[in-house]
Amino acid sequence: MAVHRGRGIAAIEYPTGMNQNGDPSQAWIKVKPDGRIDVFSGTADIGNGAKTIQSQIVADTIGVPYEWVTFDNSNTDSSPVCTGTFASRATFVAGKAVLKAAREVQRKLLDVAAQEMEISPEDLEIEDGRVSVKGLPDEGMDVGEVAGAAVYGHGILVTGTGAQLNPYAAFTDPGTGEVDSPPHAAISYAGCVAEVEVDDVTGEVRVTKLTQSYDVGRAINPSLVEGQIQGGAIMGLGLGVLETSYPYYPSVEHRGSGFGSYYAPSPLDMPDLETIIIENPSEDGPYGAKGIGEMANNSQPAAIATAVYDAIGVWITELPITPEAVLKALDKKAAGEDQPRRDGKMVIFDEDLSVNTVGAGLQWTA
Amino acid sequence: MKAVGARLPRYDAMGHVTGTTQFVDDVRVPRMLWAKMLRSPHHHAAITRMDTSRAEAMPGVRAVITWEDVPLLTYGHLEALGIPADEPLLAKDEVRYKGQPIALVAAEDVDTAMAGVDAIDIEYSERPALFDVRKAFDSDSAQIHPWGNWYPHFEGEMDRRKIRKGDIDEAFEQADKIISGVYRPAAIEHVPVETQVCLAVPESDGRLTIYSCTQALYFTMGVIAAHLQVPLNKLKVVGGTVGGGFGGKVDTASDTVSALAAMKAGRPVKWRWTREEEFLASSTRAPWHMEIIDAVTDNGWILGRKMLTLHDSGAYARFSPYGVTKHSFHHTGAYTIPNLHFDGYVVFTNRVPTTAMRGFGVTSISFAVETHMSRVANELGMDPYEVRLLNANRINDTSPNRIRYTDPSTVDVLQSLAGAEGVQLEGAYAGMTRDPRSGDLLPDHLVGQLKTEGH
Numbered sequence: 001m002a003v004h005r006g007r008g009i010a011a012i013e014y015p016t017g018m019n020q021n022g023d024p025s026q027a028w029i030k031v032k033p034d035g036r037i038d039v040f041s042g043t044a045d046i047g048n049g050a051k052t053i054q055s056q057i058v059a060d061t062i063g064v065p066y067e068w069v070t071f072d073n074s075n076t077d078s079s080p081v082c083t084g085t086f087a088s089r090a091t092f093v094a095g096k097a098v099l100k101a102a103r104e105v106q107r108k109l110l111d112v113a114a115q116e117m118e119i120s121p122e123d124l125e126i127e128d129g130r131v132s133v134k135g136l137p138d139e140g141m142d143v144g145e146v147a148g149a150a151v152y153g154h155g156i157l158v159t160g161t162g163a164q165l166n167p168y169a170a171f172t173d174p175g176t177g178e179v180d181s182p183p184h185a186a187i188s189y190a191g192c193v194a195e196v197e198v199d200d201v202t203g204e205v206r207v208t209k210l211t212q213s214y215d216v217g218r219a220i221n222p223s224l225v226e227g228q229i230q231g232g233a234i235m236g237l238g239l240g241v242l243e244t245s246y247p248y249y250p251s252v253e254h255r256g257s258g259f260g261s262y263y264a265p266s267p268l269d270m271p272d273l274e275t276i277i278i279e280n281p282s283e284d285g286p287y288g289a290k291g292i293g294e295m296a297n298n299s300q301p302a303a304i305a306t307a308v309y310d311a312i313g314v315w316i317t318e319l320p321i322t323p324e325a326v327l328k329a330l331d332k333k334a335a336g337e338d339q340p341r342r343d344g345k346m347v348i349f350d351e352d353l354s355v356n357t358v359g360a361g362l363q364w365t366a
Numbered sequence: 367m368k369a370v371g372a373r374l375p376r377y378d379a380m381g382h383v384t385g386t387t388q389f390v391d392d393v394r395v396p397r398m399l400w401a402k403m404l405r406s407p408h409h410h411a412a413i414t415r416m417d418t419s420r421a422e423a424m425p426g427v428r429a430v431i432t433w434e435d436v437p438l439l440t441y442g443h444l445e446a447l448g449i450p451a452d453e454p455l456l457a458k459d460e461v462r463y464k465g466q467p468i469a470l471v472a473a474e475d476v477d478t479a480m481a482g483v484d485a486i487d488i489e490y491s492e493r494p495a496l497f498d499v500r501k502a503f504d505s506d507s508a509q510i511h512p513w514g515n516w517y518p519h520f521e522g523e524m525d526r527r528k529i530r531k532g533d534i535d536e537a538f539e540q541a542d543k544i545i546s547g548v549y550r551p552a553a554i555e556h557v558p559v560e561t562q563v564c565l566a567v568p569e570s571d572g573r574l575t576i577y578s579c580t581q582a583l584y585f586t587m588g589v590i591a592a593h594l595q596v597p598l599n600k601l602k603v604v605g606g607t608v609g610g611g612f613g614g615k616v617d618t619a620s621d622t623v624s625a626l627a628a629m630k631a632g633r634p635v636k637w638r639w640t641r642e643e644e645f646l647a648s649s650t651r652a653p654w655h656m657e658i659i660d661a662v663t664d665n666g667w668i669l670g671r672k673m674l675t676l677h678d679s680g681a682y683a684r685f686s687p688y689g690v691t692k693h694s695f696h697h698t699g700a701y702t703i704p705n706l707h708f709d710g711y712v713v714f715t716n717r718v719p720t721t722a723m724r725g726f727g728v729t730s731i732s733f734a735v736e737t738h739m740s741r742v743a744n745e746l747g748m749d750p751y752e753v754r755l756l757n758a759n760r761i762n763d764t765s766p767n768r769i770r771y772t773d774p775s776t777v778d779v780l781q782s783l784a785g786a787e788g789v790q791l792e793g794a795y796a797g798m799t800r801d802p803r804s805g806d807l808l809p810d811h812l813v814g815q816l817k818t819e820g821h
Contacts, residue, residue, distance in 0.1 A: 044608050051378055283773060
């Protein structure tokens with residue numbers, strides 16, 4: 001009777017953008033007479049921070065303070081096409097659309113400023129809401145003055161549009177899976193070390209620490225990246241040891257119908273979290289960013305399952321690893337029934353779970 | 367100050383934490399009706415009789431919507447990608463999962479709407495049901511769809527997604543050990559704090575305003591327009607602020623029926639799912655059944671992988687064929703394995719339809735591949751970092767689709783974790799980079815692959 005400690009590792013990769021691409025995002029931007037910026041994007045913010053990230057990209061690309069940017073994703077009349085907030089695409093794909101729109105706005109503001117200052121636009125730069133002559137920071141005008149001159153002096157509307165579409169990666173041979181171009185916008189990489197405590201009396205698995213490392217390309221907002229990584233880790237913990245829609249499977253009755261009967265992770269399940277951020281810039285993401293929103297819950301279940309093996313010497317490969325599953329596995333171990341079948345160079349785990357054992361219609365072997 | 371790279375507070379954080387952000391359910395308009403759905407109480411049944419006249423005649427009931435009211439009853443979310451539709455917006459003569467929508471009642475208040483649902487006369491004839499994908503292929507299995515129990519329309523009308531690369535038989539022949547395992551993550555809920563909700567408002571100019579909790583405004587608008595058979599300028603989808611989605615709000619679950627009810631009643635209609643509906647009738651993350659057989663050498667190389675995946679799609683396809691394709695593209699995980707034989711089926715059961723969820727298609731494979739990798743390391747008596755670093759994908763290695771990796775970071779990630787854990791890697795592994803393979807890290811089985819693919 002004891003609590004056993006274990007540790008397990010997992011390393012993963014995950015694509016940015018819709019699988020096989022072909023998923024457009026578009027944006028447009030207009031400038032108010034005082035230089036304030038209105039961004040119209042169709043990207044829903046589902047808690048992932050799309051409004052913040054896209055506003056940060058626009059602010060730096062034009063060269064104005066973040067506080068000057070208003071972000072409107074509120075409706076399909078004013079916002080152009082965005083395929084949506086899924087597939088880890090909001091920063092990378094939709095972010096590139098606003099980046100392109102912002103570049104066009106900056107170019108037009110510089111054109112107006114150049115005429116006002118009787119200088120070539122190539123000799124100007126914009127930073128922190130001020131247009132200045134390169135190398136002569138005191139020579140220049142505020143972006144607000146430029147925007148006002150555009151409206152009331154030059155009679156033009158300063159806008160920018162941007163669209164991002166990675167071409168659809170078609171199968172060249174569906175029978176082999178070969179495709180004609182990259183089927184992703186980028187790939188992100190991550191890993192996790194899980195530490196667990198397993199009580200061999202109650203069967204309870206407690207995840208005590210998750211140490212995680214993510215290559216995010218570039219952290220456009222480190223706080224939001226950490227939020228994704230840490231929030232995702234808790235979802236991964238839920239997948240690993242707590243959650244199932246069918247707790248009495250193979251019976252599908254008595255499903256959890258509320259927060260009291262469906263076991264999503266609670267504050268009491270929080271492990272210690274250590275987060276390492278690696279920045280290997282993506283080749284063409286906005287400011288080098290990659291998307292990591294979804295992969296944040298992918299590495300923990302395997303790390304936890306491996307840590308449970310490290311702790312008590314049994315492999316549990318049906319999730320979640322509930323107390324009942326742990327106690328059953330320990331019983332099998334005590335009865336000497338936990339070993340893989342060995343046949344020549346074959347090492348066969350989990351034979352009882354295989355389609356070959358449970359079903360009759362699909363025989364599948366090495 | 368540069369914004370990119372700064373720890374700026376979230377754009378909408380203050381509104382969210384002070385309760386002042388306007389979500390869909392916060393929108394109230396005059397003359398608004400409330401809706402309730404009649405859902406299937408059976409996992410699998412024929413509808414033998416349905417009569418809504420008693421509900422329609424009830425005081426306070428303003429509209430009852432059934433399959434007969436839907437201009438295009440069956441429309442697939444991914445028809446544009448060649449995935450045919452199989453799911454009616456409202457059940458017509460059969461139901462394939464418990465909780466499947468059948469008829470919506472819009473009334474002056476929630477209680478009247480619920481009473482209207484209860485007043486619908488409906489009779490079912492129950493059918494045998496199937497809940498285990500492993501039994502779907504058996505000759506005595508319950509039959510879910512007329513065409514069978516698995517999706518038959520992968521490109522080339524294949525009944526499974528296949529990956530074939532290299533020479534799998536040769537890999538298994540050359541292997542020192544062949545290690546197999548079975549991996550079965552469960553179905554789970556998305557658990558958004560905001561349940562599915564929609565407010566549909568008929569405007570005086572003949573347009574419809576749809577207040578939606580969708581994760582994808584234009585995608586949802588396209589789905590609604592298809593079912594209603596109207597051009598996009600008849601619709602205005604209002605949203606963009608979502609109370610948690612996690613993939614479950616890519617499905618257009620509440621908007622289209624609410625729009626139909628608003629049109630029929632000529633009044634705004636709000637349909638807000640209860641927490642119980644959210645848990646029991648909304649789509650789940652799929653439970654996956656995965657079998658991996660790896661051909662490995664005693665010194666830690668994975669020469670080949672044979673893999674079978676049975677994806678439990680629940681009663682209808684929704685995004686499942688897309689998910690299985692994505693899954694197949696990533697079934698080597700963060701590693702380079704030159705010889706592959708993958709078969710992935712989209713299998714139908716009488717569970718609620720499964721759908722996209724954070725990590726769609728790959729969360730499952732990450733669990734399977736990485737737990738299997740730990741087993742392989744264990745069987746070979748190798749360090750778990752080292753077996754991973756050895757096989758880690760490197761620049762110029764190729765994916766299961768023959769796409770060259772340009773910026774893989776598996777080596778960096780593993781080295782950083784070793785550093786954090788105080789694990790001392792052997793010299794060769796400590797000095798590894800993601801640069802193209804050479805020397806001992808370019809063994810014959812990978813030389814051959816790089817040559818044949820022309821890199």
